[in-house]
Amino acid sequence: MTDAPTLFPAGGGAASRTRDFAASEMFQKLFAEGMDLVEETASYLDGPGRDDSKSLDRAGALSYATESMKLTTRLMQAASWLLAQRAVAEGEMSPDDVLDNKYRLGFDRPTDDLWPEGETPPQILSALVARSRALYARLKRLDDNLYSEEAPETDANPVADQMAMLRGAFSER
Template identity: 35%
Template sequence: MARPSSLSRPIIESLYSEALVLADEVRAVFAIGMGEMTRDADDMLRLALSSEGLKATTRMMHVLAWLLNQRAYFEGEMSEGQLRKHSKLPHDRPSTPEDLELLEEPTCDLIEDTIRLHRRIARLDRAWRDGFETAPGVRQMHERIGQALMAQEVQKGRQNSL
């Protein structure tokens, strides 16, 4: 998969659509799951469903907020400075294996989908903040080589003029 060299409106719009669909699935699964639980359901299951539902919902809200800020920037409603200052994606809170063991496989798969999307957005956020430099060390090395070659050319020019 090719790495983007910058964020563009089509990338943000595509991710926004994906995030909306996933957020709706999260809302439906956890709202229905909590609503269908009987009073005699295991307390640990209730706690796991509530905890993982809150984490998945929060994760999706952070992703959507980040994407909405990007959209506002592309619409000219935010400056780049405002975007850099106010739109850092918060760190994710990981799921606990003990909670995941209590949940059904489709619910765990949905949680994993939210984690993967958050990780993708986090990579984009870091790359955008770093100016999409994939290897800053390599760039610095190229600059030093260029400077050394220029210095050699200058030195040759001085020697030829003598």
Template identity: 45%
Template sequence: MSERGLNTVSFAGHAASSAQFKALYSEGMGLVEETASYLDGPGRAASKVMPRMASVLYAAESMRLTTRLMQMASWLLLQRAVNNGEMSRDQVLSEKNKVRLDSFNVDRTAPGWNDLPEGFRDLIDRSLRLQNRVAILDREIYRPQDLSAFVPDNQNGVKAQLSLLQTAFGAN
């Protein structure tokens, strides 16, 4: 990147410390609590009367669900810590390397899937949607910002952004 750098606006960076993040944080932590309550109550009771294939699938998907939610909760807590000034961005970068936000495959055609309780399947679907939102925000906040390969030193900010758009979309 040139010494003067680019004057770009990081919408994701602003979103990560905004009311939208607070809502995402609340939604994520609420889903963790709701899932724990479900798995300890209605889910436990339902798992005892499921057909064998559904019972095995339920056990596996329960582990995937809780792992997915714990990874997202870890990310949300790290982001909240940096937003509140409790951790530096470098500290968070070091810690977030331990957090996996990549997708966990869910096979809705697996034997026993349709025998799983609807509430459980709903928790899985909601966790996957939330995971996707968190992963997108993570990529936007923490992706490398070196754009020098696309922007010659003699271009101003607007021309630089137009150049990036042309590169991305192949416009002339």
């Protein structure tokens, strides 16, 4: 049984799923959302974010720097993934090219304990971090579904499986 529902049918393989997804309206919207978030984050970090970081004490400023680096890294990985998919849609890369692990997304390992006790992160930074984590999680689910070579379990019924196990356990006595 899989953890998340499969978004793309297994027929045709990963290259076919990648090509279909990259040409979809869903991808166009996701691409725009991702790039808008990258731009919004860059504008904040280069502008009001500098003032926000200066208003923090030394420990808070260090936490701010760490959080902003993690935020930037997460968004650059997301942007790279989105750009690779767009390159497929525009014929600049073949769907087989993006099957390489260098184009895959790794797990995002967020840490919530960066901020010293009594110090709260700037509200805008917190909102950008939350939005970037949500975007990354969506992209990771898509990445896993697009590049999974396993066929989805369409006939799996976890309730029926459990009932069969219970019947078997009680009928053996």
